[in-house]
Amino acid sequence: MIIKKKLNKFPFINLLIKFLNRLIQVVGTISLLIMILLLFHYFNSGMYERFKPSVLVGKIDKIIFNKYLGFSIYQIDKYAKIKVSSLKYIFFENDLENVNIKIDQKNLYNLELQREKKIKGISKEFQSFSRAQLSLKKKNYDIKLRVKGDRVLHWYDKNQTSYKVDIRGIDRLWGMEEFSIQKPITRNYTYEYLFHKFLEFNGLISLKYFFINLNMNDTNQGIYAVEEGFSKELIERNKKRNGPIFGLEEKRGTIFPFVEYDLYSKNFWLSNYPDLTSSAFSKLNNLKSDQINIDQIFDLKKWAKFFAIIDFTNTLHGAIPKSVKLYYNPVTGKFEPIGFDGHYGLGNINDFIILDYLDPDNKKCSYLCEEKQWFLRFLKKSDGNLNKEFIELYLENLKEISSKKNVDLFKEKFSKKIKFYNEQFYSDISKSDKGYYKGIAPFEFNKNILDERSLYIKNRLTEIHSVTNLKFSLNKDQIFFEDVNKFFFKKITIKCGQSQNLELYVMKNQTLTYDENCKYYVGEKIVSLFKNIYINKEDLNLFKNIKNIKEYNLKFEENIYYLKKDFEINNNIFLPKNIKLVVEEGVKIKFLDDYVFISEGEIDFKGTSLNPIKIYSENKSGSLILNNNVYKFNNVIFDNLSYPKNKNYILYGGINIINSKVNIENTKIQNSNSEDAINIISSKSIINNLKMNKIKADAIDIDFGEVNFSNIYCNEINNDCLDISGGLIKGTKLMTKNVFDKGLSFGESSNGYINNSEFINNKVAIAVKDGSKLHTSHNNMSGNEIDIAIFKKKRAYENSEITILNTKNNKVLKVFLGKKNVFLSNDNYKITELENSRINELLY
Structure with a gap:
């Protein structure tokens, strides 16, 4: 009664209540009538039968x-x-790490201002960073952060905002200097983790991606995803030489070729490597203007594998120019992909693979159909013909990656972690991802996704080799492919008598010259025309005055050139792949000036102990770049070489061997004038009896490869004798004498065994650093300033470990041990425990 009396004092409220009641009645009545009409139409229009x-x-x-x-x-x-x-989770916390960010009111206001600007659509201007402190496991990190993200999901809710975070100072968190934190829904939860792990599993550059609990000023903001940034730490963790990373300046456009490329860590690269950076920009601009074939500047093997993973994980969004980042490898002079923002499920693109961009009528790419020109740069050459080499690499990788064997191995390694993360999401309000907004239902991971995609890819690949639905007509000497139904892309094998089979790909509306003496196959089935009638040099211009080995008058038999006489190099020389060069015993190869011998073909240097091969210069010049093949050195002497002086590469060696199989026997390298006398990168090597003498910098530099060696001898080396980065090593009898830096440098997560060695009169006999593990025994050590140093040089890596046993002559080992690193030994030793930074200062 009291309430009614009070309401009666406000007649406006009474009128409003009456109006709302009447409105509800009217809307309800209209809705009921519409439902009755729809039901009547359904049963009386024939729709019920359909x-x-x-x-x-x-x-x-x-x-x-x-x-x-x-x-x-x-x-x-x-x-x-x-x-x-x-x-x-009402009673228990989840099992993720707890991260807390403390930020004062001034810096918090700056973040809120950024968020408001994004809401108002004025966020494209420069955003300043706010300073804060991040805490994890009782350790504090000084950070700076800003609001990030294009979609509303990134910033519409203050307590669910996404941030770009940089660690200030020399500390590293999770081995990273910079990263983003965002709600898992922004990349569709565990599907993004699966995408990055598939890249890692298949040997491509991959970001760290995982989940944490985030508190901001002690306010629980739930589960966040951590996504690694684009930095030196990322590249080196993936066992690559640091090189520039390119992305799009998105304000200038995101649809290729109407894009403008920008550079991460721009100031560093422009200041320290201006020529390399300028060259990389130039290559990308030439690609945009279609002045260069993509295979000249992109590592097609890496991109073929990347696209195959994109198709298999159904993350097409991660391959468009706006998403994928371009790492310029300074060793190869080519761009490699860095997968980013795969975002499974965006646009419901489920029945489409990258190959389908060749079909002008296929619209199953949804909103990503506008990205077609980017993918056609790979699938076609600049003259419009199919890029057969790339397509075959792509299809081979697609078959391998989607195979049951590969999928089972991946599950064995990562399924437990995927299940763990999915269970943690139950503790948060994890709604389904609809791309630009949240769904009503909770997130649910499809545990059969890999098997379903494997079957889908298998069926798509089978269609390429199936004659089913193939329709064509024969008009005089032309076969015209009018329609191949849904699967427009077929592989044709042409067999003509004793001639070598010709394989090519055809699409709809394509013609093929017909020869009645030949048979045409799709897969294993012959194409019966009567039954079925339906009515391009690589990136060589980067070096001036280059000559193909074919231009020289060398003996040539069965794709093998034979060099039997002394040879003077007065131009840059190129040996193409599928060609082999044999250098006979006693041959002298002389560099007349600073030229480069570049090879993608196999080389066999067949010297003997009595008649060794000599490769040399008289003016400290000349170098070799040996790439992607098999290289054998037997009784070869390298003398007085330099290094490649080309702005497109960062190569330090007189001899540079990349992505190859290497066998070195009874070889000498002396009087080197380069940073590395020999640099072996991402290769598998066998070395027996290699002597290094009078080297002005490092003698042997192994970057990211496997090495099995016996008998390496170093004398008078100005820097390191054997420098290993990211390698797997097994060796015996390494002798280092009079080395002015380190006899053995073992870094960047290297692992291995080296035994029965001698380290005499070195500044440091053995240095183990940056997450590496070395087991060594039965060594002789004498006259070294420091016998063993174990430390962390780069904060992106874990701590290191060395096990050293049974050192000869009862020597008391002088050991410098960085804190938290591990030294294990049964020898006599004296340990000096220091801060890692202090050991760094002493050695560098």
Whole structure:
């Protein structure tokens, strides 16, 4: 009564209540009438016969509920199970790491201002960083952060905002200097983790991506994803030489070729490597203007594997120019992909692979159809013909990556972690990802996704080799492929008598010259025309005055050139792949000036102990770049060489061997004038009896490879004798004498065994650093300033470990041990424990 009396004092409120009641009645009545009319139409229009109630409900569920609301009435039982599973987190915390960020009001206001500008659509201007402190496991890190992200999901909610974070100072967190933190929904939860792990599993550059609990000023903001930034730490962790990373300046456009490339760590690269940076920019601009074939500047093997992973994980968004980053490898002078923002499920692109961009009528690429020109740069050459070499690499990788064997191995390694993360999401309000907004239903990971994609890819590949649905006509001497139905792309094998088979790919509306003496196959089935009638040099211009080995008058038999006489190099020389060069015993190869011998073909240097091969200069010049093949050195003397002086590469060696199989026997390298006398990169090497003498810098530099050696001898080396980075090593009898830096430098997560060695009169006999593990025994050590140093030089790596046993002559080892590193030994030793930074200062 009291309430009614009070309301009666406000007649406006009474009128409003009456109006709302009447409105509800009217709307309800109209809605009921519409439903009756729709039901009447359904049963009396023939629709009932076409769509039974269960089918109609299914279509409504798929087209409306699932597509737009992220909810399916057929999944209610699963949603209930997820909700029940989440109840335990009312009483227990999840098992993720807890990260806390403390930020003062001034810096917090700056972040809030950035968020408001994004909401108002004025966020494209420069955003300043706010300073804060991040805490993890009782350790504090000084950081700076800013708001990030283009989509509303990144910043619409103050307590769910995404941030770009940089560590200030020399500390590193999780081995990273910079990273982003964002709600898992922004990349569709564990699907993004799966994408990055598939890149890692298949040997491509991959970001660290994992999940944490985030508190901001002690306010719980739930689960966040941590996504690694683009930095030197990323490149070196992936066992690559640091090189520039390019992305798009998105304000200038994101659809290729109407894009402008920008550079991460721009000031560093422009200041320290201006020529290399300028060259890389020039290559990308030439690609945009179609003045260069992509295979001249992109590492097609890496990109073929990357696209195959994109198709298999159904993360097409991660391959568009806006997403994928371009790492310029200064060793090869070519760009490699860095996968980023795969975002599985965005746009519901489920029945499409990159190969389908060749079909002008295929619209199953949804909103990414506008990206076609980017992918056609790979699938076609600049003259419009198919890029057969790339397509075959891509299809081979697609077959291998989607194979049951590969999928099972991946599951064995990562399925437990994927399951763990999925369970942690139950502790948070984890709604399904609809791209630009949250769905109604909870997130659910499809545990059969890999098997389903494997089957889909298998069927797509089978169609390429299937004659089914192939339609064509024969008009005089031309076969015209009019239509290949859904699967427009076929592989044709042409067999003509004793001639070598010709393999090529055909698409719809394509012609092929017909020869009645030949047979045409799709897969193993012959194409019967009567039954089925239906009515390009590589990146060599980067070096001036280059000559192909074919231009020289050398003996040539069965794709093998033979060099039997002394040879003077007065130009840059190129040996193409699929060609082999044999250098006979006693041959002298002389560099007349600073030229480069570049090879993609196999070389066999067949010297003998009585008649060794000599490769030399008289003016401290000349170098070799040996790439992607097999190289054998037997009784070879390298003398007085330099290094490649080309702005497109960062190569330090007189001899540079890249991505190859190497066998070195009874070889000498002396009087080197380069930073590395020999630099072996990402290769598998066998070395027996290699002597290094009078080397002005490092003698042997192994970057990211496997080495098995016996008998390496170093004398009078100005820097390191054997420098290993990211390698797997097994060796015996390493002798280092009079080395002015380190006899053995073992770094960047190297692992190995080296025994029965001698380290005499070195500044440092053995240095183990940056997450490396070395086991060594039965060594002789004498006259070294420091026998053993174990430390961390780069904060992106873990601590190191050395096990040293049974050192000869009962020597008391002088050991410098950086804190938290491990030294194990049964020898006599004297340990000086120091801060890692202090050992760094002493040795560098």
